[in-house]
Amino acid sequence: MLNAAYDAFAERLAQAVPGLWIGAPEPRYLEEPRGRWFGQGGLLVKPADTAQVSAVLRACNEARVGVVPYGGGTGLVSGQIAPDGPLPVILSLEKMAALRKIDSHAMQVEAGATLQQVRDWAEEAGRRFPLGLASQGSAQIGGCLATNAGGVNVLRYGNARALCLGLEVVLADGTIWGGLKALRKDNTGYDLRDLMIGAEGSLGVITAASLRLFEPPAVEGTALFAVPSPKAAVALLELAQRQLAGCVSAFELIAGQGLAFLREVGPEVQMPFAQDPDWCVLIELGLPAGMDAEEAFGALYEAAEELVLDAVVAQSEAQRSALWELRESLPLANRRIGAISSHDISVPVSAIPAFIDAAQGRLTAMGDFRINCFGHVGDGNLHFNVFPAMGRQRDDYVALRDAVKRAVHDLVVQGFDGSVSAEHGVGRLKVEDLERYEAPTKLAMMRAIKDALDPNGVLNPGAVLRPQG
Amino acid sequence: MLNAAYDAFAERLAQAVPGLWIGAPEPRYLEEPRGRWFGQGGLLVKPADTAQVSAVLRACNEARVGVVPYGGGTGLVSGQIAPDGPLPVILSLEKMAALRKIDSHAMQVEAGATLQQVRDWAEEAGRRFPLGLASQGSAQIGGCLATNAGGVNVLRYGNARALCLGLEVVLADGTIWGGLKALRKDNTGYDLRDLMIGAEGSLGVITAASLRLFEPPAVEGTALFAVPSPKAAVALLELAQRQLAGCVSAFELIAGQGLAFLREVGPEVQMPFAQDPDWCVLIELGLPAGMDAEEAFGALYEAAEELVLDAVVAQSEAQRSALWELRESLPLANRRIGAISSHDISVPVSAIPAFIDAAQGRLTAMGDFRINCFGHVGDGNLHFNVFPAMGRQRDDYVALRDAVKRAVHDLVVQGFDGSVSAEHGVGRLKVEDLERYEAPTKLAMMRAIKDALDPNGVLNPGAVLRPQG
Known part of the structure; x- marks a missing residue:
């Protein structure tokens, strides 16, 4: 059983870790983006370096006080918020945000750097760090790694895990593991790096990482293809891979419902088609020198025949940004509408169409909903989010909420051998789901x-696994 | 302390696992490719399915009898051979070699299938499984995963780890973990898959795997470029990535010394250049439809200027095979010459030239050697192998052997933050190295x-970690 971090422990911590920033957490450390969970007051510390993280953990471990690591606070499963249990120490990595070193193949950064900053450092060096998320301006790289974040370029470059070469981690007892080697191949024992990635701070606190850098593709292009169905979207993906294997950087499904939400509640974005299609896919290509993106999209469009209804190819950086803005605005529109239940699920890519059909069928039998199903179809990862019917409120559906979630998750796991936590992690929100499935x-x-x-x-404590004792 | 698998245990095992193939191991189960280690007699079992593997492990665990998992027997670090300790059970997966299922994105195979068979199944389905090793005709997929095998296409597709979506594993107590989901994104808890991959059978026995399948590139081409130095080779790689990001499938360094060994002891292969260059790189490209491989190599050659001395671009499948045969014959020539010490090392890619210089310098100061340094330069992974001077024998160098290995490994780790086990694993050969470095x-x-x-x-027992007690 853990002890609470009351005043006496704050004094002990101040003595044990000279120079440590210690204070009471402002509200922003206790809230999360969807406003569903609220953390407890606790004690906030902001270590300045790895040695301070080590000393904090040693003291907490000796005193049996829980530690909640805190990055950018953008997590959607309450991994960074402890709503109950003995008062923990909130350990924010924000003061550890330095670029330690960079060359053409790798960079070593501290955990508290934002993802946007990490991407900018790479760009300044003429390279690319391809992890991309809507929340990258706030999300910190340590949190991205702790949760094995996904995003829009997994199809080409992999999850956060695939982009990480090495880690520096402080363990529960304060021991520092310096595993920062920047090697593509290293078979010296168990894969502790990947064990820490995705453990959401429950096995150690990531304090720094060695990250892979990529050469930006010589030619890039973005287009939005209207398609008649999810089945056509998956077939189009296969066709694109056949023509352009390895050069499809993103392949994002957008539902007509998502466009309708944007029209209904904003934010205001440029709509690419005069009439909203039922489905479309945002495609980004990264091509070799000598190729032309518009020609590549043209060849894809021609070969696609009845798989594609209409297409818009970005002709300028502004048009490209506008297409991405459309995609990145979907989550905000969703929040304004207010989901009854959101599901970050994955199934085998080839099962996407059948899953969408089946899930819609099950929900239609349960009540009157609107479904906005969008996401990273190239990875088999959908955000299958269920909303009130037009004119009705989320509160009207309180009684149905658990049943909706259960119906979707049962179908994902039992019907399609899929995952109920594709890219957002388990946190505290899905501990029960893990136990169930x-x-x-x-x-x-x-x-x-x-x-x-x-x-x-x-x-x-309480993240990923239920606390013991 | 473990017990030996004597006759009484064989009887017990036969009773506990009806129908299990049990026998004495033929010599081939006790030898390894370089002939440096010999295993003990022990007891050989060949389970027919996962349930039998489970029953064998349960019985062994209860009787405290060690189990050595055995795949294709091609490992180079004696992970599959136990030369000492109480007599173990050798558990061969060879009877579990079925293709369970396959679609366009993934295949599920049993551990005992050879890598070549797995590649063939993928090809029959119009897809590609891109793990490629010289020993793929014998190496089994279970062993490839247990050792996180690397090979010639890691640059583009990653190590075995990156190609595996899920695993079925039998744990020490016989429990079966069915983790075969074929998902690109799945953040439901700790990454047990990657923990098992590379653990070399010391944490569980892999019995089946879900593997990623890829669309074969629309256009492929192979060339051999003669370069003046390793520094030029790395600069050429960066240039190739700049022009063809993501489309460089292989980039293999070959030393002039390797060509000289082929001329000296064979096997006889077609030599691409009239005069052997000091260094060359074998490059394979996989390009989008509409591109021409010869043009792409031509553009690279022109842009490379003084980085390239000469080039041969394969004009036919026969020429392509000949270039790869040259590369794949290097290990056999090495074995015929007889290495004093072989080193499977990796360093950051940008440090490759400085490492080769420094290592040659250290060895020159120690004695009269020939060095054949070749391998996967795109991954920072070199096989830095040290041979007797012309006319001398390996036996002349017995006294120097440990010092040579130590000098190379010290330099790798202390001078370049590299790894002494890049792609072959730890096995029993490198347990001490792990403890040292x-x-x-x-x-x-x-x-x-x-x-x-x-x-x-x-x-x-004894693989990766020293046995306890």
Whole structure:
């Protein structure tokens, strides 16, 4: 059982870690983007370097006080917010935001740097760090790695995990693991890096990372293709891969419902088609020198025949930005409408059309909803979000909410061998889902590893796994 | 302390696992490719399915008998051979070699299928499984995953780890973890898949895998470029990435010394240049439809200016095969010459030229050697192998062998922050190296995980980590 971080512990911490920033958390450390969870007051610390993180964890571990690591606060599953349990220490990495070094193949950055800053550093060096999220202006790279963030370029470059070469991690007892080697191939023992990535701060606190850098493609282009159905979208993806294997950087599904939401509640964005199509896909290509993006899109359009109804190819950087703005505005419109239940799910790519059909069918039988289903179809990852019917309120559906979530998740797992947590993580929101849907063997292995690396359970208590004792 | 698998245990196993193939191992199960290690007799079992693997492990765990998982036997670090300790059970996966299912995005295969068979299944489905090794005709996919094998296409497609979507694993106590979901994005808890990949059978026995499939590039081409130096090779790689980001499938360094070995001892292969260059790089491109491989190589050649001395572009499938045969014959020539010490190392890609210079300098100061340094320069991974001077024998160097290895490894780790086990794994050959070069924190984490998942230490005892007690 953990102890609460009351005043006496704050004094002890101040003595144990000279120079440490200690204070009470402002409200922003206790809220999360969707406003569904509120954290407890606790104690906020902002270590200035890895040694201070180490000293904080050592003190917390000795005193059996929980530690909630805090990055940019953009997580959607409450991994950064502890609403109950003994008062924890909130450990914000914001003061550790330096670029330690960079060359043409890799960069070493501290965990508190925002994703946008990391991308900018890469760009200044003539390279690219291809992790891209709508929240990249606030999200910190440490949090992106702790949650194995996904985003819009996973199709080409992989999740955060695939972009990370090495980590510096502080363990529960304060020990520092300096695993920052920037190697593409390194088979010296167990893959501790990937164990830490996606563990959401429950096995260690990531303080720095070595990241892969890429050469930006010589030629890039963006287009929006209107398609008759999700089935056509998946077939179009296969066609694009056949013509342009490895050069499709993004392939994002957008539902007509999403466009309707934008028209209804904003934000105001440029609408690409006179009449909103039922479905469209935003495609980004990154091509070799000597190719022409417009010609490549043209060849795809011709070969696609009845898979495509209409297409807009960006002719300028402004047009390209406008298409991306449309895509990136969907989550804000969703929040303004107010979802009954949101689902960050994945299924095998080829099962996407059948899943959408089946899920719509199940929900139609349950009530009157609007469904905005969009996302990273190239990764088999959809944000399948369920909203009130036109003119009705989210509150009208309180009684149905759990049943909606259960129906969607049951279908994902039992019908399509999919995942109920594709790219947003487990946090505290999905601990029960994990217990419901994952094999007991997997949960037992996770528990054994947690107990082995954090025997007192001080690291992000209640996230990913239910707290013990 | 483990018990030996004597006759009484064989009887017990036969009773516990009806129908199990049990016998004495033929010599081929006790040898390894370089002939440096010999295993003990032990007991050989060949389970027919996952349930039998489970029953074998349960019985071994209860009786505290060690289990050495056995794939194709092509490993170079003795992960599949136990030369000492109590007599273990050798568990061969060879009877579990089925294709369970395949669609356009993924395939599910059993661990005992050879890599060549897996590649063939993919090709029959019009797809590609891009893991490629010289030993792929014998190496089994389970072993490739257990060792996180690398090979010639890592630059484009990643190591075995990056090509695996899910695993079925039998744990030490016989529990089966069915983690075969074929998802590109799945953040439901700790990354147990990547923990098992590269653990070399010391945390569980991989019995099946879900693998990623790729669309073969529309256009492919192969060329050999003669370059003046490793520095020019790395600069040429950067140039190729700038022109053709994402489309460089392989970029392999070949030393003039390697060509000289082929001329000296064979095997006889077609030599591409009239006069052997000091260095050359084998480049494979996979391009979008509409591009021409010869033109792409031509543009690269022109832009490269003084980075390239000469070039041969394959004009036919036969010429392409001949270039690859040259590359794939290097290890055999090396074995015929007989290395004093071989080093599977990696350093940051940009440090490759400085490492080669420094390593040659250190060795020149130690004695009279020939060095054949070749490999996957695009991944920062070199096989830096040290041979006797012309006319001398390996036996003349016995006294120097440990010092040579130590000098190379010290330089890799201390001088270049590199790895002494890039793609071949740790096995039993490099357990001491791990203890010497890896941080105590990392070793302690590995030990904690091993103890948590295999508390009796029955899984591949002595591999990766020294046996306890």
